Structures are given as C-alpha cells and as structure tokens.
Amino acid sequence: MSIYTCRFETSIGNMRAAAENDAITGLWFEGQKYYPDTSKWIETKEYDVFKTLKIWLDEYFAGRKKTHNFTLSLAGTPFQMRVWNILADISYGHTTAYGKIAKELAHNGARVSSQAVGGAVGHNPISILIPCHRVIGADGTLTGYAGGLDKKRFLLELEGVEID
Secondary structure (H helix, E strand, O other): OOOEEEEEEEOOEEEEEEEEOOEEEEEEEOOOOOOOOOOOOEEOOOOHHHHHHHHHHHHHHOOOOOOOOOOEOOOOOHHHHHHHHHHHOOOOOOOEEHHHHHHHHOOOOOOOOHHHHHHHHHOOOEOOOOOHHHEEOOOOOOOOOOOOHHHHHHHHHHOOOOOO
16 A cells, blocks of 8 residues: 655644545654655545645644544554543543543553553644643643644634633
C-alpha cells in the first residue's frame, strides 16, 4: 500500500497529513513530538481526501465550528485505540481530564493510570480530528501536547475554551 502525504499551512504552523485508501491515517504539526518518518511517502495535493481536509482545516482555523466527515484509519495498541475513541467523542469547545478518561477505561476493579492515558493521548496520530488538545489536567491546567503547549492553548481558545 502507498501512503500519500500533503503539507498544509495553518495560522499556527505547518501540518502534514497522511492517507491510505481514501482515509486519513495521520495529521501532525511538522516537527512535533512523535513526528513520523515521511521520507518514503508519496507527496501529492491531488489526493481527494487532502482537498477536502484542506477546506476543513481552513474553516476550522477560521474559527468556524465544523464536524468532520472523513474516514479515519487508526493503527495502535488496543489500549491506545480505546483512548483515541474516547478522544473522538469530546465535543468542540469542551475538555476532559486525563484522570476522567482513566476512570472511564477502568473495569472489573482494574485501575488505569492517568499517566498511561497521557501516553496514549500523546501518541495520537491524527491531531485536531481526534482532539487530543481537549484533554487537560485535573486542576484545569494545560499539560502535555505533542505539538507544544502554545498550540494546545491556541486550539482551545479558538474553540472558546477559557484558559486560566
């Protein structure tokens, strides 16, 4: 399978998307933590899903609340997939805490640590569309974001979240 990639300019930095089989498989700020090796990917702006993604990103960064209708294809451990599914359900303009996700994942007396949730959140390969920026510390502080806390703050403020 070929992995296609495209670069997008945004108001807070360049982003790179990846796609296979008409599904988004990745969206990162260039140079962020856990940024993938893209050297073997095929660069193109003509892949249909990238054209649609560009329009969506332009709308999003213009501050227009918009749900996406992209097909996403995630690859991760079963634990990561469970965390990312929870992230996908966090509504625009809302936040949740790492500990709250950990409690949601705990079952049959098993405990899940906030740190384990943080590790999975940090490895989310589809930034913004899987809104890992909407996860904050239990006390409301901004903690951890692979793209940088400045970008996390910007994204939350763009969505109308008040940050202390």
